Amino acid sequence: MIDVTTTPTSRRRSSARAGRVIAGVGVVILVLVVCVWVPGIVGTAAAAVLPWWGLALAILVALALVLARRVTLVLLAPILVWALAMLPSAPGLAAGAPAQSTPLEIVSQNVRAHSGGAAASAAELADMSADVIALTELDGDSLEAARETLAAAYPHSYAIGTVAVWSRYPIADAQALTLGLDWKRALRVVVNAPDGDLAVYVMHAASVRPGVQQERDTMLSGIADAVASDSAESIVVVGDFNAASADPALSAVRSRLDWVRPTDGTLGLTWPAALPLARIDHVFVRGLTVLESTTARVGNSDHLATVTTLAR
The missing domain is CATH 1.20.58 (Methane Monooxygenase Hydroxylase; Chain G, domain 1)
Incomplete structure (x- = not known):
């Protein structure tokens, strides 16, 4: 057959x-x-x-x-x-440090409110010898825990709402930002770094849920407007943007600042930490050279931290 x-x-x-x-x-x-x-x-x-x-x-x-x-x-x-x-x-390439420059490392992480892990995240980020530490989604207890952990090595700090920043170098001109909302979820400080002043923005964008994203989009538009009118020569914006890298809501920010590409050969996915599927924690710069950009698993947050080394 x-x-x-x-x-x-x-x-x-x-x-x-x-x-x-x-x-x-x-x-x-x-x-x-x-x-x-x-x-x-x-x-x-x-x-x-x-x-x-x-x-x-x-x-x-x-x-x-x-x-x-x-x-x-x-x-x-x-x-x-x-x-x-x-x-x-797409991933990017690391640049060489400009002659006679002093590299500055800035780390940022959403520490997940009420997780009890802010102190651990702060300690591990400090162990990286970062110069500036930015934390988002802080509640009252986690903010106090982070303050106690970082007080000795990072004497300069500013906090408002759910965001805070600590620095080895003096901080000036600290401002709370609403970015179009009725409450404060962002800040701007000037860090007196060795190579000159650096404007540092830290933001915690509003969450996105099905049918509810206007507040996040308002904040993303607001940060774009803020940096567009900022006269600082060097700017870095870090935090939880609650927007994936290709999200069209980031287009206004991308048009005014340089999106920092991961230099470790990955897409720099940051959430969820157990199995990262999207990069929603970002770094944007202006007037700065990116020497290195990667992510790190610290504390018990559901976000990985971004670790960025910059130079003027």
């Missing part, structure tokens, strides 16, 4: 069916990737999962090569569009 399931005709039909399925999934991914350019909740959601569509496309390509090679050409469109969408969030 002839096994009809293995005839050339049967194999061609099977390959055609597999090709249609693979091509269909590729088109769906293409549409989902394009959504990253749509303002509002659609773009926010698309940006959060954008890196992982690349993994899905890699799997599709592997399946196409095995089951239906001709469909590989169809997948070029979603691959190219995905690469274009990911380009602004």
Whole structure:
């Protein structure tokens, strides 16, 4: 008897069916990737999962090569569009320190309110010999615990609302910022660093939930306006932006500052700490050279810390 399931005709039909399925999934991914350019909740959601569509496309390509090679050409469109969408969030290269400059390391972490881990995070960040430490999502107890931990090594500090900053160097011109809201979730200080004054912004953007993101978008627009009108020569903005790297809500900030790319060869994903899926904790600069940028697991927060070394 002839096994009809293995005839050339049967194999061609099977390959055609597999090709249609693979091509269909590729088109769906293409549409989902394009959504990253749509303002509002659609773009926010698309940006959060954008890196992982690349993994899905890699799997599709592997399946196409095995089951239906001709469909590989169809997948070029979603691959190219995905690469274009990911380009602004791609890793960067470390720069060499300018001659006679003094590197300054700034670390930032969302320490998760009511977790009881602020002291541990503060101690571990201080052990990195950071010059400036910024913490967000602080409650009253965690702020006090961090203050006690950092008081000796970081005598200069400023706190407001859920954000705070500590520095080895003197702090001047401390300001609380509302960024368009009715309460304070951001601050600006001037750090008298060895190579000159540095304006440091720390922000804790409002949370995003389905159908509720206007407050976050207002804050992101507000920080963009604040730095646009800031006359400081050197600026760094750190904190929890509650927005993935490709989120269209970050476009205004990106247009006014340089987004600091991870220099460790990764995408610098920061949340959730147990299995980072998105980078929602960011660093932006102006008038500064990025010597190194990476992330670190400290304390028991659900966010990784950002660790950035800068020079003028």
